[in-house]
Amino acid sequence: MSGNLLEAQGVAMHFGGVKALDGIDFTLKKGELRCLIGPNGAGKTTFFRCLTGTHKPTHGRILFRGEDIAGRERHEIARAGMGVKTQVPSLFDGLSVHENLWLALRTVRSSRDRETKIDEVMERVGIGALRHGILGRMAHGQRQLVELAMVVASDPELVLLDEPAAGMTDGEVERLASIIRDLNRSHTVVVVEHDMQFIRMIADFVTVFHQGRILVEGPVGEVLANPVVRDVYLGKKHAA
Ligand SMILES: Nc1ncnc2c1ncn2[C@@H]1O[C@H](COP(=O)(O)OP(=O)(O)OP(=O)(O)O)[C@@H](O)[C@H]1O
Numbered sequence: 610m611s612g613n614l615l616e617a618q619g620v621a622m623h624f625g626g627v628k629a630l631d632g633i634d635f636t637l638k639k640g641e642l643r644c645l646i647g648p649n650g651a652g653k654t655t656f657f658r659c660l661t662g663t664h665k666p667t668h669g670r671i672l673f674r675g676e677d678i679a680g681r682e683r684h685e686i687a688r689a690g691m692g693v694k695t696q697v698p699s700l701f702d703g704l705s706v707h708e709n710l711w712l713a714l715r716t717v718r719s720s721r722d723r724e725t726k727i728d729e730v731m732e733r734v735g736i737g738a739l740r741h742g743i744l745g746r747m748a749h750g751q752r753q754l755v756e757l758a759m760v761v762a763s764d765p766e767l768v769l770l771d772e773p774a775a776g777m778t779d780g781e782v783e784r785l786a787s788i789i790r791d792l793n794r795s796h797t798v799v800v801v802e803h804d805m806q807f808i809r810m811i812a813d814f815v816t817v818f819h820q821g822r823i824l825v826e827g828p829v830g831e832v833l834a835n836p837v838v839r840d841v842y843l844g845k846k847h848a849a
Pocket of ligand 1: 624627628629647648649650651652653654655656803818
């Protein structure tokens with residue numbers, strides 16, 4: 610056993626002739642907050658989808674807690690302890706935030722325990738004021754926070770967030786950044802994001818994707834100052 614929570618070994622994903630991923634070796638330790646960044650078309654979303662079971666990789670292994678999950682169904686991967694924000698299966702627009710969380714926590718038998726858990730999750734994500742708000746009437750940013758609360762409620766070992774700051778106001782982005790940092794005290798977190806301002810707010814360690822490969826990884830300050838990374842973002846030619 611390597612001691613890694615997640616390990617990708619030689620993961621490739623081909624769509625016809627397009628090599629969206631071309632041999633990804635990636636490791637993540639328990640307790641990390643890792644950001645996956647890279648320019649458009651770099652392969653971040655494809656990698657995320659391989660991790661969560663939306664795509665079955667063409668080649669390679671994905672070990673989660675030591676077990677190969679590559680190609681498994683999404684619900685099996687979720688059950689193994691991965692919480693994914695883009696795929697919240699049971700969000701009801703006609704119900705309130707409290708009602709949605711109540712349903713999400715139906716495996717908690719005792720009503721009192723369930724209420725306690727709901728309060729805890731709402732406080733953690735800072736949505737106590739939205740408790741009785743109807744989901745379908747909420748602004749985009751508020752809804753994003755509710756979706757995050759649904760993921761937190763399931764108490765996954767690993768939280769995967771795909772562009773969580775997309776479409777949020779500056780204030781909401783700041784709040785989201787502090788929620789994610791707080792969440793990382795108890796959970797391992799992976800964030801796919803191309804908003805650099807947001808990356809600077811939350812990241813310690815980043816992995817840069819480029820043309821289906823990992824170009825470089827390291828501490829955020831070092832990586833963002835790397836001239837090769839800058840060139841890739843500015844679209845200058847670079848032989849990876
Ligand atoms: N379902 C698909 N069919 C064919 N090609 C695809 C498919 N999904 C992704 N690709 C291609 O794979 C490459 C990587 O795309 P991907 O969406 O993973 O990049 P990304 O880094 O997430 O980009 P962005 O930041 O724009 O979301 C791109 O060339 C894209 O066109």
